[in-house]
Amino acid sequence: xxxxxxxxSNKVTEKGKDVELRCDPISGHTALYWYRQSLGQGLEFLxxxxxxxxxxxxxLPSDRFSAERTGGSVSTLTIQRxxxxxxxxxLCASRPPGGAENTEAFFGQGTRLTVV
Amino acid sequence: KQEVTQxxxxxxxxxxxxxxxxxSFTDSAIYNLQWFRQDxxxxxxxxxxxxxxQREQTSGRLNASLDKSSGRSTLYIAASQPGDSATYLCAxxxGAQKLVFGQGTRLTINP
Numbered sequence: 520x521x522x523x524x525x526x527x528s529n530k531v532t533e534k535g536k537d538v539e540l541r542c543d544p545i546s547g548h549t550a551l552y553w554y555r556q557s558l559g560q561g562l563e564f565l566x567x568x569x570x571x572x573x574x575x576x577x578x579l580p581s582d583r584f585s586a587e588r589t590g591g592s593v594s595t596l597t598i599q600r601x602x603x604x605x606x607x608x609x610l611c612a613s614r615p616p617g618g619a620e621n622t623e624a625f626f627g628q629g630t631r632l633t634v635v
Numbered sequence: 636k637q638e639v640t641q642x643x644x645x646x647x648x649x650x651x652x653x654x655x656x657x658x659s660f661t662d663s664a665i666y667n668l669q670w671f672r673q674d675x676x677x678x679x680x681x682x683x684x685x686x687x688x689q690r691e692q693t694s695g696r697l698n699a700s701l702d703k704s705s706g707r708s709t710l711y712i713a714a715s716q717p718g719d720s721a722t723y724l725c726a727x728x729x730g731a732q733k734l735v736f737g738q739g740t741r742l743t744i745n746p
Contacts, residue, residue: 523678525678533691550732552733552734554734554736560738561724561736561738561739562726562734563736564733566734567732567733569732577735587693605639608724609680611680611736614732618666619666619667619728620666620686620687620688620728621667621684621686621745622665623669623681623684624669624681624726624728624734625681626671626679626680626681627678627680628677628678629677629678631676
């Protein structure tokens with residue numbers, strides 16, 4: 520596709536349920552990021568994948584959050600036993616290979632998660 | 636720990652005015668700085684990327700500058716239009732290629 524694609528665009532779930540959010544990065548992009556944007560807040564880093572390297576999970580807020588990236592392409596962010604404070608927009612971004620200095624990050628439209 | 640600050644948090648100006656948005660960061664060890672635009676309920680659209688070795692970048696009515704040593708960047712918007720109304724975010728890329736974002740400036744251009 521032409522851009523980063525995220526699905527679903529909206530998700531309403533009951534407290535305690537598990538959810539999976541999907542990100543299809545731009546073809547050929549080796550770096551993939553997940554961020555969270557809570558209402559009225561800035562973007563909070565969650566996790567970063569770069570090629571075949573071990574992911575940087577330092578931003579995951581609890582062990583209920585996990586993410587994987589299969590075949591160096593599609594990524595899934597899983598939230599187990601959702602809580603109301605997990606309600607936010609989850610944004611995915613990808614970056615092409617090349618030097619960190621001259622490569623732009625491109626973002627998807629986000630998944631709006633509402634936990635009721 | 637890198638901290639990115641954007642001032643002002645909100646700005647409202649009449650159409651046609653030139654304006655400047657500010658971004659500051661505490662750690663000058665960055666690879667680049669990127670300016671994004673976010674419309675309500677939408678994702679982020681990349682506007683400009685300034686590499687750490689560059690001083691400015693221009694795209695149409697937008698001009699972004701970078702003074703890495705002082706930890707500052709500005710986004711200049713010329714001849715503002717109502718369609719420029721959005722939240723503008725700056726982000727720095729640093730070690731391990733993480734992007735660290737500011738809180739954003741919510742811009743309103745009044746017709």
